[in-house]
Amino acid sequence: MCEITKEQVFDAISTVIDPEVGFNLVEMGLIYDAIVEESCNVVVVMTLSTRGCPLHQMIKTWVQEAVEKLDGVGVVEVDVVWEPEWNISMADDNVKEALSGGMPS
Amino acid sequence: MTPISKDFAPPLKLVAPFFKTGVIFYLIAMMSLLAFSATFSYQEMAVAGWVHLFLLGFVMVIIFGAMAQLIPVVLEVGHAIVDLYYVILPLLAIGTVMMITGFWLHPALLPYGGLLVLVAMITFAIEAFATLKKAEIKTLTVKTVAVTNAYLLLGILTGFAIALGLNGSLSIDVDTMLKAHVYAVLGGFVLLTIMGLSMTLIPMFSLAHGFDETPVRRGFNLVAIGVGMVFISALIGIETVQWLGYLITLLGVIFYIYQIYIIYKLTVRKEMDIWAKSMLFGFATLLLSLLLGVVYLLGASEPWLHTSVWFFMLGFIGFLINGHLYKIVPFLVWFERFAPLVGKEKVPMLHEMYPKKKAEMMFWYSSGGTILGGLGLFVQNDFLFHAGAGFMTVGAFFLYLSMREMLGYGDK
Numbered sequence: 240m241c242e243i244t245k246e247q248v249f250d251a252i253s254t255v256i257d258p259e260v261g262f263n264l265v266e267m268g269l270i271y272d273a274i275v276e277e278s279c280n281v282v283v284v285m286t287l288s289t290r291g292c293p294l295h296q297m298i299k300t301w302v303q304e305a306v307e308k309l310d311g312v313g314v315v316e317v318d319v320v321w322e323p324e325w326n327i328s329m330a331d332d333n334v335k336e337a338l339s340g341g342m343p344s
Numbered sequence: 345m346t347p348i349s350k351d352f353a354p355p356l357k358l359v360a361p362f363f364k365t366g367v368i369f370y371l372i373a374m375m376s377l378l379a380f381s382a383t384f385s386y387q388e389m390a391v392a393g394w395v396h397l398f399l400l401g402f403v404m405v406i407i408f409g410a411m412a413q414l415i416p417v418v419l420e421v422g423h424a425i426v427d428l429y430y431v432i433l434p435l436l437a438i439g440t441v442m443m444i445t446g447f448w449l450h451p452a453l454l455p456y457g458g459l460l461v462l463v464a465m466i467t468f469a470i471e472a473f474a475t476l477k478k479a480e481i482k483t484l485t486v487k488t489v490a491v492t493n494a495y496l497l498l499g500i501l502t503g504f505a506i507a508l509g510l511n512g513s514l515s516i517d518v519d520t521m522l523k524a525h526v527y528a529v530l531g532g533f534v535l536l537t538i539m540g541l542s543m544t545l546i547p548m549f550s551l552a553h554g555f556d557e558t559p560v561r562r563g564f565n566l567v568a569i570g571v572g573m574v575f576i577s578a579l580i581g582i583e584t585v586q587w588l589g590y591l592i593t594l595l596g597v598i599f600y601i602y603q604i605y606i607i608y609k610l611t612v613r614k615e616m617d618i619w620a621k622s623m624l625f626g627f628a629t630l631l632l633s634l635l636l637g638v639v640y641l642l643g644a645s646e647p648w649l650h651t652s653v654w655f656f657m658l659g660f661i662g663f664l665i666n667g668h669l670y671k672i673v674p675f676l677v678w679f680e681r682f683a684p685l686v687g688k689e690k691v692p693m694l695h696e697m698y699p700k701k702k703a704e705m706m707f708w709y710s711s712g713g714t715i716l717g718g719l720g721l722f723v724q725n726d727f728l729f730h731a732g733a734g735f736m737t738v739g740a741f742f743l744y745l746s747m748r749e750m751l752g753y754g755d756k
Contacts, residue, residue: 254687255686256693258678258682258691258692258693258694259549259675259693259694260551260613261693261695288551289547289548289551291417291418291420291485291544291548292417292548293353293413293417293675293679294679294683297679297683297686301686301687304687305687324553324554325553326553326554327551327553327612335612338551338612338613338614338615339612339613339614
């Protein structure tokens with residue numbers, strides 16, 4: 240039985256920062272799911288804030304490397320998906336507030 | 345679930361020289377405005393020289409550099425022959441210098457400079473088409489690359505014919521060919537390229553999502569058709585087709601502006617950074633340019649046309665390009681120098697990698713200069729026009745300093 244929880248995976252990914260906006264991927268709402276299998280293999284389902292993001296391959300690698308730092312983790316796979324399309328309502332309130340500069344978004 | 349492809353971005357050492365060279369040409373173009381007066385004719389060789397300095401040296405060089413970086417990202421395939429870009433820049437830069445020298449000092453140099461530019465652009469177009477053939481996705485930006493390159497080929501062929509005509513090697517009606525050349529390059533390549541690329545870049549930087557792209561698609565098709573009609577009418581001399589072409593182009597640009605308005609309303613990032621300010625100023629000057637252009641077409645005097653073209657080139661094109669440089673260049677530098685350090689040490693955020701004070705100076709001097717210069721042209725006042733040119737030169741100098749600082753960030 241694997242002891243890694245979904246929360247631990249999300250915590251690990253929250254160390255990955257989007258250099259354009261300065262927030263981590265979890266608070267941006269870009270991580271849709273983290274499936275932890277019994278064998279401790281992990282599948283992260285995520286998206287990016289824009290299709291054609293020039294950093295897509297790197298961000299995918301950073302997420303994989305962040306999760307691989309968890310003790311006892313098996314194979315980590317990152318699936319980048321475009322459905323559902325990301326929008327700002329998926330982000331945490333602090334991100335919404337910071338991006339809108341205090342103005343209603 | 346749709347997976348995404350690998351990263352095919354070319355190295356910084358390939359793309360950076362395009363931006364450096366483009367900014368130097370921009371600085372020279374702004375400085376040389378001081379030598380012009382507020383009253384002129386389009387037929388003057390000196391004016392043609394300045395237009396080529398701005399459009400070839402600054403606009404084309406930067407667009408080619410941006411395309412080198414963006415084409416693989418947007419098409420999600422690698423360049424067909426990326427190393428060709430190492431040849432394109434020197435050919436284009438030397439060809440431009442020779443052409444400008446031809447226009448300003450020694451007309452005999454024109455066809456030789458033109459030939460180098462022709463080879464550079466054909467090389468660019470062939471590489472772009474070869475890369476397109478590999479692409480599987482069909483977005484508006486993909487269509488942009490195809491259509492604009494077709495117009496670019498038409499534009500450079502007519503331009504080369506003009507160079508031969510001016511030199512006496514070819515017997516053509518230079519005025520007719522000039523019209524076709526201007527529409528193909530300015531409308532068919534520059535305007536359509538900006539329309540297509542901005543649909544990738546503006547939503548990306550403003551984080552706008554979930555908008556309908558119908559207006560820009562209609563706008564793109566209308567401008568492509570309208571420019572084609574004006575191009576053909578210039579060659580065959582049917583005035584009705586030309587007017588219909590103008591009308592259709594105008595309608596297309598209005599659709600595009602409406603699309604930008606839709607994106608603006610959905611913009612998540614409200615921060616007024618150098619990019620956002622430049623976009624606002626650029627689109628405001630586009631509206632002004634349209635207004636002045638329409639009044640001119642309805643029968644107003646030459647200064648209306650001159651001011652319209654001024655705001656289109658120095659306001660809309662200039663600010664859209666310069667504003668994006670403050671986003672694209674830090675990204676390229678970050679990607680090259682800091683991306684490999686992520687997770688190992690603290691890396692800068694992109695917004696920390698451009699000099700904010702110099703960017704502000706660039707914006708305020710350049711925007712003030714654009715307004716003053718435009719006013720000078722409109723009322724045909726040399727003092728106002730030169731004041732504008734002076735301001736724009738200072739703005740261009742701050743752009744040059746910004747570019748140096750951005751490209752040097754983190755260089756050990």
